[in-house]
Amino acid sequence: MENHSIVIPTRSRLFNIGEFLTPTPGNIITGIILTVGLVLTVIRFTMGIGSVTNLSDNQPWGLWIGFDLLCGVCLAAGGYFTTVACYIMGVKHFHSAVRPAITTAFLGYLFVVIALLYDLGHPLRLPFMFFFPGTTSVLFEVGLCVATYVTVLFIEFSVAPMEWLSCQYPWLIKWRNLVIKCTIPLTIFGVTLSTLHQSSLGALYLIAPGKLHPLWYSPFIPMFFFVSSMAAGASMVIFEGMLAHRGVHHYMDKTHLREADQVTFSFARAASFILFAYFMLKLIDMLVQANIPYLFTGYGAWWLLEMLGFVLLPALLYAKGARERSLGLCRFAAANAVLGIVLNRFNVSMIAFNYDLPSAERYFPSIWEICISMFVVTMIVTAYRFIVYNMPVLYEHPHFRDEH
Numbered sequence: 001m002e003n004h005s006i007v008i009p010t011r012s013r014l015f016n017i018g019e020f021l022t023p024t025p026g027n028i029i030t031g032i033i034l035t036v037g038l039v040l041t042v043i044r045f046t047m048g049i050g051s052v053t054n055l056s057d058n059q060p061w062g063l064w065i066g067f068d069l070l071c072g073v074c075l076a077a078g079g080y081f082t083t084v085a086c087y088i089m090g091v092k093h094f095h096s097a098v099r100p101a102i103t104t105a106f107l108g109y110l111f112v113v114i115a116l117l118y119d120l121g122h123p124l125r126l127p128f129m130f131f132f133p134g135t136t137s138v139l140f141e142v143g144l145c146v147a148t149y150v151t152v153l154f155i156e157f158s159v160a161p162m163e164w165l166s167c168q169y170p171w172l173i174k175w176r177n178l179v180i181k182c183t184i185p186l187t188i189f190g191v192t193l194s195t196l197h198q199s200s201l202g203a204l205y206l207i208a209p210g211k212l213h214p215l216w217y218s219p220f221i222p223m224f225f226f227v228s229s230m231a232a233g234a235s236m237v238i239f240e241g242m243l244a245h246r247g248v249h250h251y252m253d254k255t256h257l258r259e260a261d262q263v264t265f266s267f268a269r270a271a272s273f274i275l276f277a278y279f280m281l282k283l284i285d286m287l288v289q290a291n292i293p294y295l296f297t298g299y300g301a302w303w304l305l306e307m308l309g310f311v312l313l314p315a316l317l318y319a320k321g322a323r324e325r326s327l328g329l330c331r332f333a334a335a336n337a338v339l340g341i342v343l344n345r346f347n348v349s350m351i352a353f354n355y356d357l358p359s360a361e362r363y364f365p366s367i368w369e370i371c372i373s374m375f376v377v378t379m380i381v382t383a384y385r386f387i388v389y390n391m392p393v394l395y396e397h398p399h400f401r402d403e404h
Contacts, residue, residue: 017389020386030378033371034375034378036371037371038375040368040375041372044372052372053365054364054369058357059350059354062363063350063365064369064372065349066345066348068111068118068373068376069112071345071346072109073109074201074232074341076104076109077232077233077236078236079102079104079194080194081101082094082098082102083102083156083190084191086098087187093262093266094259096255096256096260097260097263099159099160099393099394100240100241100393101233101240103384104384105153106150106156107383107387109146111383113126113150114379115372115373115376138203138204138206141197145193145197156186156190159179160387163392163400164390166399198226199223199225199226200222201225202221202223202226205221206219211353213353213355215286215299216303216352223281228278228341234270235271235333238267238331239338244388248389251388251393252394252395253396256394261325264327265325268334269318269322272315275312279307279311283307299355302352309340310336311340314336317329350363
């Protein structure tokens, strides 16, 4: 490899787990979170969902839906956003960002499904929708699209493990080459599925006009969810790249390092336009629905904080950072935008939901719900680390260079 610090797996050295066994503060904290999470998982599935949550009939969807599902699916949008830019629009200098984005998207969607099992009262009934389809249900469409898209992401992601294991199982090269030939159809299919379920997640809240605050409720909420997912996808590519450059810099080859800055600036420009468009759409929707009086309430101040501090501000920072080619500014804007996406999904699913209930009856997640969400996020990070440490994600395998 061009970067001598990268060790290519061979028959005698297929797994790199040394970095997990080093007693660093990060590994110790990870071990504690995983241990606590496993204990809570046993409690959840042996004593029932009520043993670990504050959910009720008034609030059947809480932190696990708002964070693990709504945020998880939205923040995993970098997969379809990057593949479309590289393979459909032909922007080849995004090539080095494709595999990290696909890896993050696959892990995000996979653990969204895992997290969903915690939220279901009867988790073993999750596959029932395929045998008893409710074709008029938005939730059925979301479940079907997510399940199909997880499959598509797995196929796209499988190229990396196939290359990783090709030294041990040479026959995998044939399957790897077949997947590479199907890149364009898989990309088109993936973005179609993403368009459907990203918007349909917002459509789930169309049935609750009396429960969701008017500043967040809109007939166009499906469109808002989809547009914001595009901004989230671009921002997550930049945000993930920033973390990867700090944590696993030594696993990147020169091609990845050379293209990284241009990827950041290009995605910053795209995110700036999308966030500006999203801000104007939300502003027009607020005016059309005559919601101006609500702006002078506590929820109005909170809505303005979301729109000005986490939509308009990162849009301006992105524009300035891309214009002045400031990596630090673009990365700060990405972190700001990601936080804004999380805030928006929290507002829709929890904070502005059931807003007219007395404070004593309002939902607030239990400490165990928070711990399980941390457990799910930690599993994603751990799985990502294992993949990056072993598979050609941040570098090109020497046997397949320039064939992707």
